[in-house]
Amino acid sequence: MPIKIAGESLNACSGCEISILDMGARLLTLLEFATIVHFPLLMDNKHDHGKNNSQIIKLPKADVGLISGSIKNKEHLELARAMRDSCDLIIAFGTCATHGGIPSLANFYRNDELLGHCFNTVGTDKADSVPSDAVLPELTDACYALDEHIRVDVFLPGCPPHPDHIFRVLQSIENKESFCLPEKSVCDNCPASREGRMQVKTLKRSLELPQWKVNDDTKQGFKCFLEQGFLCMGPVTKDGCGGNKGLPRCIMAQVPCRGCYGPVKKEGNQRLAMLNALASNDIDISSLLETISMLRFSGGHGLLRPLPVIKESD
Ligand code: SF4
Ligand code: SF4
Ligand code: SF4
Incomplete structure (x- = not known):
């Protein structure tokens, strides 16, 4: 049976997913032993919020979940937890997921400073124009690495991780071998x-x-x-x-x-x-x-x- 792979991006830039594509011809080898069941940045599917938008994120079951990006709002947090629930094994994929990455520079500022800097720009937006919680998911108090909120099985740092290592980590899971840099x-x-x-x-x-x-x-x-x-x-x-x-x-x-x-x-x-x-x-x-x-x-x-x-x- 091919291993089932799912992927999600939190506070991320998509560079980690581009690195998957950079595996080049090895993607074909990967698809001989793995099936991608959910990966919004690589295939046309999005997560499901359940009937009547009940806010319970539903994801397909998978053997391996690759999560890129750090956690900086409640939506990232819900998505990370939903991936943990639906995947047997979680890989913190890229330095944003393993250590907070570039987005964690936000931790040097308070949330009101961040929102003010983004939305209260002089000359364009009004000074009171920070979007409401209905538009913008509520920010968490800090930008977190993945293992600060959910259990992580494999850490694959890199901004982005090298395609050689992405292939090796998935191959080692298929071969039931351990992997670490x-x-x-x-x-x-x-x-x-x-x-x-x-x-x-x-x-x-x-x-x-x-x-x-x-x-x-x-x-x-x-x-x-x-x-x-x-x-x-x-x-x-x-x-x-x-x-x-x-x-x-x-x-x-x-x-x-x-x-x-x-x-x-x-x-x-x-x-x-x-x-x-x-x-x-x-x-x-x-x-x-x-x-x-x-x-x-x-x-x-x-x-x-x-x-x-x-x-x-x-
Ligand atoms: S040995 Fe290479 S990586 Fe290390 S400090 Fe010198 S130039 Fe940088
Ligand atoms: S030398 Fe390697 S580890 Fe250092 S910043 Fe460049 S890619 Fe990253
Ligand atoms: S680790 Fe680097 S490439 Fe990956 S999501 Fe973060 S910023 Fe982008």
């Missing part, structure tokens, strides 16, 4: 040459390009971006973005790692780990313009919060 960092698979010491005391801004000269065959020859003084999140980011080839994608495009696979260990904190790495290499961390962006992919699990409101009388 190794707890290595992006640096572990990076061909940059390292001297083991920083060449600067303060980080450079990304207004200049790192030195880059690479041997086309070995892909080696360039100096570590971090040692050159550019913020590269490789030391604190989970390896895997290179798929079966292994070479980190941004690095090979001459761009420092931004951290999109989340922390090396699932429960890690990329901002603390990176500040620690910089400080222990004698970088003056007080010279950094900001550090919030070190959590730009992993601000769920309570790691990113709004600053407290200070009243004038305080």
